[in-house]
Amino acid sequence: MAGNTAQAGTTVTSRVLAILDAFDPNHRQLSLSELARRSGLSLTTTHRVVAELAAWGALTRQAGGKYVVGRWLWDLGLLAPVQSGLRETASPFLHDLYGATLATVHLAVRDGTEVLYVDRLAGHASVPVVSQVGSRLPMHATGVGKVLLAYAPEPVRLAVLSQLTRITAHTITQPGLLSRQLGRVLREGFAQTSEEMSLGACSVAVPIRDRTGAVVAALGIVVPDLRRDRPRLVSALQVAAQGIGRSLPEAASS
Amino acid sequence: MAGNTAQAGTTVTSRVLAILDAFDPNHRQLSLSELARRSGLSLTTTHRVVAELAAWGALTRQAGGKYVVGRWLWDLGLLAPVQSGLRETASPFLHDLYGATLATVHLAVRDGTEVLYVDRLAGHASVPVVSQVGSRLPMHATGVGKVLLAYAPEPVRLAVLSQLTRITAHTITQPGLLSRQLGRVLREGFAQTSEEMSLGACSVAVPIRDRTGAVVAALGIVVPDLRRDRPRLVSALQVAAQGIGRSLPEAASS
């Protein structure tokens, strides 16, 4: 999941973390022995630690005997300042935007060389998309990603440009082409994609700037088709982005 | 925060958890010595453990030297099945509801003798309210709380009725009166409050039932004034609640 220094390590703390690290979006519930295997610890050790975690509420044992991340950790996670200031501030604007367009609305930040989706709104009328809150996607195939990439520091941009993996037939994999697009993003103030991440989905996105003018996040919208009313969407996005930027608290801790 | 067995304990795991437990909504960032104090551990121990947690990304050290819950724990928390099925399913309906009313929309479940807010939508037009995602509020003073209380098991209801703390001048503190209201909730299928939690805010709420008919959550809406269009709101809520109930996955793990 994270940087996980892999090796079971010798400290108890690392064992505890290794056990928790065994959970990921594809493994939300694990049996004791699965936990032991995935964390690289002996069954005995796993058993002892897990029992204690469960007693504390960090893990919960389900009916079938499998363990899942418990409510205590859920609470704890919500305390993380992962853009909580940004999310709180942006929330009403996102809803306004959703109300006006009924499309899927995304709020994202850059996390290394990927896009981290901080919030997402989707109604019934919206195009189905892959992103979820907390998920990370490649930058070069998403609207918000292109915006964040265009404003990212040089090294990041180079790193991403050298790793343009294909996702759909429309994904841009030529560094030169993408680079030119990023230039246009900077000039025009918005980015767009057409079925580059998933077929049948296009997106537009704009940057969100704090009071110092620095780009701190991106605001995007996903629709089935762009040709019809891109200007309208871009305007709506820009208004919302301005509003969010203006309401942003002074110094947001990363 | 949680059941926290308080005593610093003798196992390393408990020390790790004690340190993490030092964080709560009112203490989102703590210095090393604050962590030591709040967890009841020696500064040395705290230092060692915290360093390791930070290395793993479970905690993050901010500019000022204070520690906050890190992104790793945020990710982990999102994996908790805390109504994640419910939340996912309900999300589009909540947005539909928000779009139709532009009021604050709440999705809540019962957590012991309190209401746990699982999701919340609020736009600009909405009344400011105290609730946040993840926050817990007393049951007797909120719309969703009254619904959940009305359908709660006998012991829970009795426990709550014996502890009716006053919050505003309009909070209901007489067990008999509340009890009669709960009866009406069962008969009429919705609950309401008038400035019982915060002045200037009224709410209506309805139960969400799974396919077996069991009440698994409550859906509520907060508005400045009820008199005008309560019937309309109740209808909208009921439609959404029905929809959510029908779309609910088979067996949601608590």
Place this chain on the structure above:
DNA sequence: GAGTATGCTTCCGCTGAGCGAAAGGGTGAG
């Protein structure tokens, strides 16, 4: 400037929390 307070980091020898092998128990398949 010295003096004091507060917070963070490093060092080091003692010791008990943690370790895993092994054995025991429960369940379900063949």
Place this chain on the structure above:
DNA sequence: CTCACCCTTTCGCTCAGCGGAAGCATACTC
């Protein structure tokens, strides 16, 4: 019945963890 799998408990050895103490750094006072 055996076999396979998973979970739980026991028990002696030992090394990870412990905290006192001392070393730094910053900041505020007199």
